[in-house]
Amino acid sequence: MPDASGQKILKFTRPFWQSAAVRLRSIVTPRLLCHLLVWGWLTLLPSGRAQSDPELKRSQFDTNISSIYKNSLTLFQMGRHTQALAAVTQALRLCERYYGSNHSKTAVALNNLGLLHQNLKHFGEAESLLQRAIAIDEKSLGPSDRTTGKHLYNLARVYYDTTNFARA
Numbered sequence: 001m002p003d004a005s006g007q008k009i010l011k012f013t014r015p016f017w018q019s020a021a022v023r024l025r026s027i028v029t030p031r032l033l034c035h036l037l038v039w040g041w042l043t044l045l046p047s048g049r050a051q052s053d054p055e056l057k058r059s060q061f062d063t064n065i066s067s068i069y070k071n072s073l074t075l076f077q078m079g080r081h082t083q084a085l086a087a088v089t090q091a092l093r094l095c096e097r098y099y100g101s102n103h104s105k106t107a108v109a110l111n112n113l114g115l116l117h118q119n120l121k122h123f124g125e126a127e128s129l130l131q132r133a134i135a136i137d138e139k140s141l142g143p144s145d146r147t148t149g150k151h152l153y154n155l156a157r158v159y160y161d162t163t164n165f166a167r168a
Contacts, residue, residue, distance in 0.1 A: 061098055062105075065091055069112060081120055088113045104147065107136035111151050118154070123162045130155040 072087035092109040099105045114129035130151060137148040159167040 061094075065094065065105075065109075068094075072112075072116070076116065076119070085113075085116055085120070088116050102136055102139060104137060104140045107133040107140070107151065108147070110136070111154060114158075115154060118158050118161065121161075123158055126158050127155065130158060 068087055068091045072084040072091070075081075075087065076084035088109070092106070092113050095103070095106045095109040110129050110133035114126045114133065117123075117126035117129060133151045134148065134155060137145065137151055141148055156167075159165070
């Protein structure tokens with residue numbers, strides 16, 4: 001239908017993004033979504049220079065890391081343990097590249113990975129990850145911080161699960 005100037009005006013029955021979303025919903029699986037999130041962030045973080053990249057905003061990064069955690073929780077609840085483990089491992093790598101290996105957010109990623117290993121009954125791996133998270137927390141936040149206490153509690157649960165009551 002042409003307007004007053006003679007140009008054609010295209011009219012859609014619904015916005016383009018809604019029709020595209022309907023089409024994508026039928027082909028995007030949770031596994032594919034997890035891969036898209038993880039690999040999308042890998043392309044934004046070239047060769048460990050993420051901290052100096054002005055385009056990458058910290059709030060966006062935090063939001064995407066938390067969505068990776070949510071997706072990994074969903075994958076774990078669906079019984080896709082190896083995919084959940086891969087997603088949380090990737091989140092840890094991204095946090096290490098973006099924040100550095102001694103940042104409290106990296107300690108949170110280590111804690112999450114340790115909890116996942118604990119739920120999978122990989123107690124040795126869970127213990128080492130949680131000890132590393134606690135060491136980072138004690139340096140960056142202090143020994144009396146609430147986050148440090150949560151990570152200590154999680155380590156005590158690992159010791160309890162392995163019947164090492166003296167260390168728990």
